[in-house]
Amino acid sequence: MSGRRGGTVLRLVLPQLARTAAVLLLVGFGAAFLLDLAPGDPAFALLGEQATAEQIAATHRALHLDDPFLTRYWTWMSGVVRGDFGTSYLTGEPVMASVAARLEVTGELVLLALAGALAVSVPIGVLTAHRADGRADRAWSLVSSGLIATPPFVLALFLAYVLALKVGGLPATGWAAWADGPGANLRHAALPAATLALALVPTYSRMLRADMIATLQEDHILAARSRGLPVRRILFRHALRPSSFSLVTLTGISIGQLISGAVVVEVLFALPGLGQLVVTSVTAKDVPVVQGVVMFLAVVYCAAGAVTDVLYGCLDPRVRVRPT
Amino acid sequence: MTTGRMTILGPPSGLPAPLLAVQDVSTTLPTAAGPLHAVDRVSFTLAAGEAVGVVGESGSGKSMLARTVMGLAPPAARTTGSVRFAGHDLLTASARDLREVLGSGVAMVFQDPATALNPVTRIGRQLAETLRLRGGLDRRAARDRAVELLRTVGIPDPARRARSYPHELSGGMRQRVCIALAVACGPRVLLADEPTTALDVTVQRQILDLLADLRAASGMGMLLITHDLAVVAGRTERLLVMYAGQVVETGPTTEVIRAARHPYTAALLASVPRLEQPSHTRLATVAGLPATAVGATRGCRFAPRCPRARARCRQEDPVLADPRARHGAVPGRDREHAVACFHPVGGGGGAAVRDTAERIR
Numbered sequence A: 001m002s003g004r005r006g007g008t009v010l011r012l013v014l015p016q017l018a019r020t021a022a023v024l025l026l027v028g029f030g031a032a033f034l035l036d037l038a039p040g041d042p043a044f045a046l047l048g049e050q051a052t053a054e055q056i057a058a059t060h061r062a063l064h065l066d067d068p069f070l071t072r073y074w075t076w077m078s079g080v081v082r083g084d085f086g087t088s089y090l091t092g093e094p095v096m097a098s099v100a101a102r103l104e105v106t107g108e109l110v111l112l113a114l115a116g117a118l119a120v121s122v123p124i125g126v127l128t129a130h131r132a133d134g135r136a137d138r139a140w141s142l143v144s145s146g147l148i149a150t151p152p153f154v155l156a157l158f159l160a161y162v163l164a165l166k167v168g169g170l171p172a173t174g175w176a177a178w179a180d181g182p183g184a185n186l187r188h189a190a191l192p193a194a195t196l197a198l199a200l201v202p203t204y205s206r207m208l209r210a211d212m213i214a215t216l217q218e219d220h221i222l223a224a225r226s227r228g229l230p231v232r233r234i235l236f237r238h239a240l241r242p243s244s245f246s247l248v249t250l251t252g253i254s255i256g257q258l259i260s261g262a263v264v265v266e267v268l269f270a271l272p273g274l275g276q277l278v279v280t281s282v283t284a285k286d287v288p289v290v291q292g293v294v295m296f297l298a299v300v301y302c303a304a305g306a307v308t309d310v311l312y313g314c315l316d317p318r319v320r321v322r323p324t
Numbered sequence B: 001m002t003t004g005r006m007t008i009l010g011p012p013s014g015l016p017a018p019l020l021a022v023q024d025v026s027t028t029l030p031t032a033a034g035p036l037h038a039v040d041r042v043s044f045t046l047a048a049g050e051a052v053g054v055v056g057e058s059g060s061g062k063s064m065l066a067r068t069v070m071g072l073a074p075p076a077a078r079t080t081g082s083v084r085f086a087g088h089d090l091l092t093a094s095a096r097d098l099r100e101v102l103g104s105g106v107a108m109v110f111q112d113p114a115t116a117l118n119p120v121t122r123i124g125r126q127l128a129e130t131l132r133l134r135g136g137l138d139r140r141a142a143r144d145r146a147v148e149l150l151r152t153v154g155i156p157d158p159a160r161r162a163r164s165y166p167h168e169l170s171g172g173m174r175q176r177v178c179i180a181l182a183v184a185c186g187p188r189v190l191l192a193d194e195p196t197t198a199l200d201v202t203v204q205r206q207i208l209d210l211l212a213d214l215r216a217a218s219g220m221g222m223l224l225i226t227h228d229l230a231v232v233a234g235r236t237e238r239l240l241v242m243y244a245g246q247v248v249e250t251g252p253t254t255e256v257i258r259a260a261r262h263p264y265t266a267a268l269l270a271s272v273p274r275l276e277q278p279s280h281t282r283l284a285t286v287a288g289l290p291a292t293a294v295g296a297t298r299g300c301r302f303a304p305r306c307p308r309a310r311a312r313c314r315q316e317d318p319v320l321a322d323p324r325a326r327h328g329a330v331p332g333r334d335r336e337h338a339v340a341c342f343h344p345v346g347g348g349g350g351a352a353v354r355d356t357a358e359r360i361r
C-alpha cells in the first residue's frame, strides 16, 4: 500500500520536475535572446551619456559584453546551475538579492489579489448560479462585462481617484513594509491589490457560475434536496467543490496575468516591486536582472501548475495521477 | 373541458386512511415545440405499509411524477393539482415547510446510484450529514447511526465502508447507500424511482427484497416506479400504468396483470423481458416510438401505436373508467380496476399476455 503510494508521488513529481527544467531552459534562452536583439548598451546606463570610448570599452571587457551571445548565455547558464544568478550590471548587487527584496511587495500584492478575488467571486458565482437568470444574475452579468472591458490602468486610476482622493483614508501611492506595521502595510497594499483583484473577479465568477449551473442539474443535488438539506448547505458543501475545477485551473493560470498586471500597477502606484525592477532593468538592458526575474517567474508558473494538479486530487478523490 | 381523470372518493371503510393523496396532478414543461405535458392529471393514494407500482416506458413521465410529488419539479415547470401529505399540500407548501417534510416525511431513491451520491464525499459523512441536519443527532451519534444504517441496508463491514467514496463501491452497494440515505430519517413514504434499472439482474432482486424488508419493518408506504412489469408483479398491491404522462390503466396489481384491458398494458406484458435477457433491455417489442405529449393533443395518445385504434380514438379523450361498465359510466374508484380506452382488449389479454402473466406472477 505505502509502496504504491510512494510510486504515485514519484510519478506525480518527476514529470513536473522535468517539465519545469525544460520550461526554465527555454524561457532563459528566449529572454536572453530577445534582450540581445534589443537596441541599447548597458554601459551607457551605467556610465551616463558622457562616457568616453575607453570607459565604455573597459566596461564592456569587465562585463564580457563583447563575447558572442552563445558564450555569454553559456556562462550565465552554468552559473545558474551552480545557483549563481550573477550580479546586476547597474548596481553590482547579486541578482537574487534584488529579486528577493522586491518579491516581498509583489508577492503580497499577488496573494492579496488572489485571496480577494476568490473571496468575492465564489459567493457571487454560487449565488448567480443558484438564481440563474434572476435579477441579481442579470445585473452582475452587466457589471462584469463592464469590468472585463475596462483596462486595468483605467481601473487603477478610477480606484485611486475615488478611494484615495475623494473618500480618503487610503494612500494613492507608495509602500510601507510589513515591518513598519501591518496596518500601514495593508493600507498601502489595498488599492493596488483591489485593482488586480477586480480584473479577475468577472472571469472567476462567471466560470464558477457556469460550472455550478451544470452541477446543480445533477442527480446528487436533487437527492440532497430530496432529503430536506438546507439550500445554503447544498450550494456551498455539495455543489461548490465538484464545480471548482475550472476555477482552480483558471486561478493557476491567472498567476501569470496577475504578475504582468502587477508590473502596470506597481508603476502606477509607485511600488518598489518586481514590476518596477523589470521595467528599469529592461530599459537599462540590465540583462542578468531581467533574466533572473524571468527565471523566477517561470518557476512560479511551474509551481502554480503543480499546485493546481495537487488541488485536483484534493477536490475529487476520483482524480489520482493525471498522466501528463 | 378537462376535469379530473379520476375522483378520489376516499378509501373504502376498513382500509387505512391514505398517507399521501395525489389528486389531479399535472406537470407542464416549456419546450421549444410547446408545453410538454410530462405528467397529466394523475391521481392516486398511498396508505401506510402499502406498495403501489408505476409502470411505463422511458419518457412516460414516471420520474417527473415522483419529482412533482416531492415538490421538486424543475423551476421552469408549471404544476397543478394537489399532493396532500401530513396536512400540507406539497405543491404549494413554503420552501421551509417542504424542507421539513422532505427526508423525514417523504423520501426518494433515484434511478441511477452512480450519480445520486455526492462523488467527492465519503458515504459515512453523507449519511451523518443528513442525520445531523435532519435527524437532530449530534456529530458522534450521527456517525454511529450512519454505520448502523449501512449495516441495516446490508453493507458488509459497515464501519470500514463508511470511509469509502461512492466510486469505490459496486452499483448494488451504491444503491444500498442511496436507500440508507433515503430512509435515514424514517420517512413515512418512500418513492423508489426505478431503483434497480441500472443494476445487474442478480443484484436487482436483492435490492427489491431490501426495500420490501424496510417497508415491512417501518410500515412506510412505497411507490415503486419501473419500466419492467416483472418488478412490480408480486411486490405491489396496486398498479398505475403510465403512457405519455397519463395513467391509462390502474387497479390491483394481480388483476391488471391477469386481465389487462388497455392495449398498451397488454403490449407491455407481452414484452416483459425473459429472465435470460439483461434487465435493461428496453421494451422494444411495443411497436412505435414512445410518445410524449407536446402542445394541445386530441384523442387517445396511444392511438398512433394502437392496433385497435378507430376513428373515435382520435377524436375524444378516453377517461379512466371501470372496464366492465359502459363507456361514460361512473369513473372507477381509486382501488378498483379502471382503464382509459374506448376499445379495451378482452379480459384475458391473448395467449402471449396470459403466458407472461403466468410467468411473472
Ligand SMILES: Nc1ncnc2c1ncn2[C@@H]1O[C@H](COP(=O)(O)OP(=O)(O)OP(=O)(O)O)[C@@H](O)[C@H]1O
Pocket (backbone or CB within 6 Å): B029, B036, B038, B056, B057, B058, B059, B060, B061, B062, B063, B064, B065, B074, B111, B227, B292
Ligand atoms: N428537467 C427537465 N426539463 C425538461 N423536460 C424534462 C426534464 N426532465 C424530463 N423531461 C421530459 O419529461 C418527459 C418525462 O420524463 P421522465 O424523466 O419523467 O420519464 P421517465 O418515465 O422517468 O423515463 P425513464 O424511464 O427514461 O426514466 C420526457 O419527455 C422528458 O424528456
Ligand code: SF4
Pocket (backbone or CB within 6 Å): B262, B263, B264, B300, B301, B302, B303, B304, B306, B307, B308, B309, B310, B313, B318, B340, B341, B342, B343, B344
Ligand atoms: S382508446 Fe383507442 S387508441 Fe386508445 S388505447 Fe384504446 S383502442 Fe387504442
Ligand SMILES: [Mg+2]
Pocket (backbone or CB within 6 Å): B062, B063, B064, B111, B193, B194
Ligand atoms: Mg425516470
